[in-house]
Amino acid sequence: MKAFAKKQKTGLTLKKSGWNQRQRLLFWLIAAVLFLMAVCIGGMFLDEAAKTTDFSRKNIAPCLAYPFGTDWLGRNMFARTIRGLSISIVIGISAAAVSAVLAFILGVVSATMGKAADTMVTWFIDLVMGIPHMLLLILVCVACGRGLKGVILGVALTHWTSLARLIRGEVLQLKEQQYIKMARKLGKSNLYIAMKHMAPHLFPQFVVGLILLFPHAILHESGITFLGFGLSNEQPAIGIILSEAMKYMITGKWWLALFPGLMLVLTVVCFYAIGENLRKLVDPASAHK
Amino acid sequence: MILEAKNISFRYGENGREILKDFSLKADSSERVGLAAPSGFGKTTLCKILSGYEKPDRGQVLLDGKPLEQYGSYCPVQLIWQHPEQAVNPRLRMKSVLEEGDQVDPALVERLGIEKDWLNRFPVEISGGEMQRFCIARAMGKRTRFLLADEISTMLDLITQSQIWHFLIEETRRRQMGMIVVSHSPELLERICTRVIDLQKTQS
Numbered sequence: 001m002k003a004f005a006k007k008q009k010t011g012l013t014l015k016k017s018g019w020n021q022r023q024r025l026l027f028w029l030i031a032a033v034l035f036l037m038a039v040c041i042g043g044m045f046l047d048e049a050a051k052t053t054d055f056s057r058k059n060i061a062p063c064l065a066y067p068f069g070t071d072w073l074g075r076n077m078f079a080r081t082i083r084g085l086s087i088s089i090v091i092g093i094s095a096a097a098v099s100a101v102l103a104f105i106l107g108v109v110s111a112t113m114g115k116a117a118d119t120m121v122t123w124f125i126d127l128v129m130g131i132p133h134m135l136l137l138i139l140v141c142v143a144c145g146r147g148l149k150g151v152i153l154g155v156a157l158t159h160w161t162s163l164a165r166l167i168r169g170e171v172l173q174l175k176e177q178q179y180i181k182m183a184r185k186l187g188k189s190n191l192y193i194a195m196k197h198m199a200p201h202l203f204p205q206f207v208v209g210l211i212l213l214f215p216h217a218i219l220h221e222s223g224i225t226f227l228g229f230g231l232s233n234e235q236p237a238i239g240i241i242l243s244e245a246m247k248y249m250i251t252g253k254w255w256l257a258l259f260p261g262l263m264l265v266l267t268v269v270c271f272y273a274i275g276e277n278l279r280k281l282v283d284p285a286s287a288h289k
Numbered sequence: 290m291i292l293e294a295k296n297i298s299f300r301y302g303e304n305g306r307e308i309l310k311d312f313s314l315k316a317d318s319s320e321r322v323g324l325a326a327p328s329g330f331g332k333t334t335l336c337k338i339l340s341g342y343e344k345p346d347r348g349q350v351l352l353d354g355k356p357l358e359q360y361g362s363y364c365p366v367q368l369i370w371q372h373p374e375q376a377v378n379p380r381l382r383m384k385s386v387l388e389e390g391d392q393v394d395p396a397l398v399e400r401l402g403i404e405k406d407w408l409n410r411f412p413v414e415i416s417g418g419e420m421q422r423f424c425i426a427r428a429m430g431k432r433t434r435f436l437l438a439d440e441i442s443t444m445l446d447l448i449t450q451s452q453i454w455h456f457l458i459e460e461t462r463r464r465q466m467g468m469i470v471v472s473h474s475p476e477l478l479e480r481i482c483t484r485v486i487d488l489q490k491t492q493s
Contacts, residue, residue, distance in 0.1 A: 177375070177378075178370055178372075178375045178376045179375070179376050179377055179378045180378075181342060182368075182370070182376055182427075183389060185340065185341060185342070185363075185364040185367065185368070186363060186364075186367075186389055186390065186391065186427070186430070187361070187362035187363030187364070187391070188362075188389065189362075196381070196385070197378050197381075200378075200380040200381070201380060
């Protein structure tokens with residue numbers, strides 16, 4: 001009875017472990033980064049294993065030797081999933097990076113180069129946002145030729161809009177701050193003001209925006225590959241794995257879709273966790289929690 | 290040096306109320322001119338115009354007969370803002386705030402009562418009064434010829450107020466720096482200034 005009461009009491013206190021909120025955030029951040037790195041590095045080594053077919057071991061349900069089972073050609077699904085995810089992550093990173101750079105340049109141009117430039121860029125943002133994402137993505141992909149380049153360009157060209165808007169707003173707001181006007185009257189150059197006053201405000205926003213672009217990029221990449229407009233069939237991309245698995249689902253081979261799907265969700269969640277935790281960590285208002 | 294506002298008119302936006310109408314003012318380096326008026330009579334607006342933050346719709350601001358904007362990138366007329374917490378970048382240490390001024394004399398910093406260990410702190414980690422001292426020091430760089438003080442002591446306790454005003458009077462006298470002081474308090478203006486202008490009377 002006494003032990004039970006004691007247990008309840010500790011359950012009620014907010015800090016169960018000795019860690020504060022900041023340390024917990026950091027822990028999850030590092031865990032997510034490690035998971036993604038493991039997937040990436042694993043994918044590099046499993047390239048061969050993902051492609052080898054072996055008819056002596058086809059359609060095996062998940063077991064110890066093949067944790068994710070094997071498919072109708074006897075390919076190791078675990079190797080295929082990891083390899084597919086690592087391709088997705090690489091695509092996600094490059095697409096998000098291109099997209100973020102584009103967003104940064106257009107956002108800054110829009111906010112600093114006068115009214116005409118601003119109208120142009122905002123109009124362009126509205127234009128891209130107005131077209132359904134998937135449609136534009138398919139168009140760009142097909143126009144650039146399918147495959148890795150098309151997918152990366154397609155995702156990059158459709159995802160910069162929201163970040164560009166954010167940066168434009170931030171720069172516009174900063175320009176009106178008293179300390180920036182003051183710096184101008186103290187004879188500081190535009191470059192000095194941009195580096196010393198604006199960069200410390202823009203950088204965290206930019207990095208978090210960049211990281212939160214990854215999951216979108218990955219999901220769209222697998223979506224477009226699933227629909228058949230993305231990567232070619234030989235590559236074990238997650239979208240390909242899922243669309244092939246569709247055909248075998250009705251014959252009871254549930255593991256072909258379940259595990260790759262789960263891993264995709266896990267990867268996306270990891271990226272979100274990194275972005276969100278990083279946002280909380282760099283926010284000075286929560287510095288002492 | 291003489292700071293002169295010549296027939297200045299100003300309104301915010303296109304259809305705003307005309308806040309300043311044909312306003313003229315002449316101040317000498319040896320003077321400390323007080324500006325008094327109730328809220329909404331354009332005291333802060335006048336300060337912004339005199340220090341080049343806003344352009345008047347009509348009229349000119351001259352320093353020794355030369356338009357203010359011709360003085361190069363460093364403006365010799367410096368404004369100390371009413372709210373120090375808005376006038377410093379929350380992401381820069383106080384050290385960098387001081388460095389932004391024009392070769393601010395270390396002796397001046399010391400006389401303002403700025404302590405060494407404040408320099409490494411961020412603006413959120415010091416009080417408003419301490420921050421205002423930094424803002425004053427920053428505005429009193431080498432090339433500053435005129436100082437505009439827009440309600441700079443309203444948020445300070447009486448002892449700090451008196452310290453800061455004593456310092457400013459002494460320093461501006463020593464460096465032959467003109468000063469224009471804005472305040473709601475007629476007693477304060479009377480005590481500090483050599484001459485007080487009532488905007489309410491000249492404007493209506």
